[in-house]
Amino acid sequence: MSYIEDQREVEGTVLFDHRMAKKGYGLNKMCFSFNDQVGRDEFSKDEAGYCDKFGLTEIQKKAVLDKDILTLLKEGGSIYYLAKFAGLLKLNMQDIGALQTGMSVEEFKAMLVKNGQGK
Amino acid sequence: MANLIGAVTTSHIPAIANAMANKLEETPYWKPFFDGYPPVRKWLNENKPDVIVLFYNDHGLEFFIDKKPTFSIGVADQYQNADEGWGIATIPPVTGESELSWHIANSLVHDGFDMTICQEMKVDHGLTVPLSLMWPGNDYGHVKVIPVCINCEQHPMPQPWRCLELGKSIGKAIESFDSDMTVALFGTGGLSHQLDGERAGIINREFDLECMDKLVTDPEDLTKYSNLDLIEIGGAQAVELNMWIAMRGALRGKVTELHRNYHAPISNTGSGVLLLEHEMPS
Numbered sequence: 001m002s003y004i005e006d007q008r009e010v011e012g013t014v015l016f017d018h019r020m021a022k023k024g025y026g027l028n029k030m031c032f033s034f035n036d037q038v039g040r041d042e043f044s045k046d047e048a049g050y051c052d053k054f055g056l057t058e059i060q061k062k063a064v065l066d067k068d069i070l071t072l073l074k075e076g077g078s079i080y081y082l083a084k085f086a087g088l089l090k091l092n093m094q095d096i097g098a099l100q101t102g103m104s105v106e107e108f109k110a111m112l113v114k115n116g117q118g119k
Numbered sequence: 120m121a122n123l124i125g126a127v128t129t130s131h132i133p134a135i136a137n138a139m140a141n142k143l144e145e146t147p148y149w150k151p152f153f154d155g156y157p158p159v160r161k162w163l164n165e166n167k168p169d170v171i172v173l174f175y176n177d178h179g180l181e182f183f184i185d186k187k188p189t190f191s192i193g194v195a196d197q198y199q200n201a202d203e204g205w206g207i208a209t210i211p212p213v214t215g216e217s218e219l220s221w222h223i224a225n226s227l228v229h230d231g232f233d234m235t236i237c238q239e240m241k242v243d244h245g246l247t248v249p250l251s252l253m254w255p256g257n258d259y260g261h262v263k264v265i266p267v268c269i270n271c272e273q274h275p276m277p278q279p280w281r282c283l284e285l286g287k288s289i290g291k292a293i294e295s296f297d298s299d300m301t302v303a304l305f306g307t308g309g310l311s312h313q314l315d316g317e318r319a320g321i322i323n324r325e326f327d328l329e330c331m332d333k334l335v336t337d338p339e340d341l342t343k344y345s346n347l348d349l350i351e352i353g354g355a356q357a358v359e360l361n362m363w364i365a366m367r368g369a370l371r372g373k374v375t376e377l378h379r380n381y382h383a384p385i386s387n388t389g390s391g392v393l394l395l396e397h398e399m400p401s
Contacts, residue, residue, distance in 0.1 A: 003345040004274050010351050012318030017274040021184050032183050034204040070317070079315035079355070080179045080272050087205035092134070093387050097319040111320050116383030118324035 016078045024076020027064075030054035031081035034088050043088065069099050120399075121219065121296040124166055125377075126304035126370055127159055128334070128363050128393040131175060131248040134386040136207045139251055155380025155392040156252055162377065162394055163253055168303035170216045170263045172223075172289060172369070174362040175245035175307045176271035178203065181237075187273050188235035190285060192227070193266040194220040198242045210247050216263035219296055223265065226292035232285055242266055249307045269365060271308065271358050279349070280342035282361040286368020293369065294399065306366030312388040313354030320387060321354040327389040328381060330360060334393060335376045338367040356388075372400040 004017050014020065021028075030051065033039035043050040051061040063071035067089060072082055086096050098108040135152075138144065144153040180203050182188065198213040224236050246266055250259040267289065270276050277285070293302050310327040313319050333340050341364055349357045367374075378394040 002275060003278065003347045006345070006347045008347060008351065010318070010347070010355075012316045013313070013350065013355050014316055015274050015350075015355075016272070021273055025184070028179075028184055032179055035180060035202055036204075037202065040204065069315075073315055078179075078184070078272065083314070084179065084204040093314060096314065097387060100315070100319045101317055108320055112322060112384035112387060115320065115322035116324060116389065 014073045020076045020078070022076070024060075024078065026055040027060050027072065027075065027077050028081040030056065031077070031085045034084040040088050067099070069096055121170075121293050121298045122301045122399060123290065123293050123370065123372075123397055124168060124301050124303055125162070125397045126306065126366055126393075126395045127253070128306045128309065128331075128366070128391055129249050129252060130309065130385060130388055130390040131245045131307040132386045132388055132390075133203070133205055133207050133244045133248070135248050136244055136251060139255065140208060149385075151382045152385045152390055155382065158378040159392060159394050160253055160255075163303070166303070167301070168262065169300040170219060170265060170302045171305055172265045172267060172293070172302060173246055173249065173305040173307065174267050174269060174366045175249075176359060176362060177268050178243050178245060179272070180243035181241045182268075184273055187270055188268070189270050189277050190232055191235035191237055191240075191268040192220060192224050193237050193240040193242075193268075194224055195238055195240060198240055198246075198264070198266065200243070200247050201241045203243050207244060210251065210257050211260065213242060213246070213250065213264050214260065214262070216265055219293070219298070219300070219302075220265045222296050223289055223292040226295065227285070227288050230288040230291075232288060240266060245307060249305050267365070269362055271356070271361065274346070276346055276358055277361065278346050279344050279361055279364050282365040283338060283342055283368040286365040287371065289365075290369035290371045294371070304366045304369055306363035308359030308362045310357065310360060310389040310391050311353030312356045314387060315355055318354070322383050322387075322389045323353050323357075324383055324389060326352050327383070327391055330363075331379065331381065331391050331393060334363055334367050335374065335395065338364060370395065370397045373398040
């Protein structure tokens, strides 16, 4: 049995496996295009139109417009590509962490410190 | 026989590049992290490795998920850094060592590792942040670098046991290279962290420290973990430990720990530095 057939669920975690890689292909491809300034500029001018260019589903498109990271993960977004989207929005990893956990950024940072101290 | 003299572990977080660009090394947040590096820099400057074999993962700069190599190796004379979309400044080209790279690639495929062999390869912060950390001011032009890239982005990913085997094969290849050059290894990325989902923010200090101990004394023990175990214990991105395990697998002779630092959190990560000296097997 391969480890991805392991039935254990890791709560609060979406494995970016073959299902997600297929489901999120267009979404991740759009985020991959944010490596280039041209892609970032084009997205900023017309966010919805840019989503359509990459064939995003309506759920994905709405989640992009709403900056809803949790839905984007469930709809096949890879955090490595969503991070490029977050960067475009001028959000850092603590901002993203706060968005996903429902904490304020300060609360999220405090949790990191607490975890880092092994408490 | 090329001489493998030692190895270093380090994180490769984009925030480190920004901290260095903004000269924040001495601020309270960053100081405990950057204080871990002067002994490593000193060792590198004194021992002057000719080549660094650097284990890292690509974060969607060179490889998109249209084609996703499990293991890849650069065989170029030069590698370019490029815009990753997060506002980190690009840094000067990295010099390659194509002859040893090809020798390692040939040897790996002979040993059953089906490498993706890259004559062109854009290298991202996974590779460049460690170089900037070791040679501040991006003064790394004199060092040749061989990128070994391990998939940590899309499941299925190679497991710890397989990464250790990859490292062993690379160590054997370095030993069999007919040259008097000196080689050091960098294992980058790791340790516990999770960037995605409701569980974002996990850091497991106890596990990180245990992994660092085992990397020195008993790396085989880390192969008891599956990737899912690593995710459960250390967070979704704790699979980056695989790069450190691969690095350690290449050290086939006597290993001595010269220096260690652990600090958490840096960005969302537990950050560990190890400097390991290596005596070639006789």
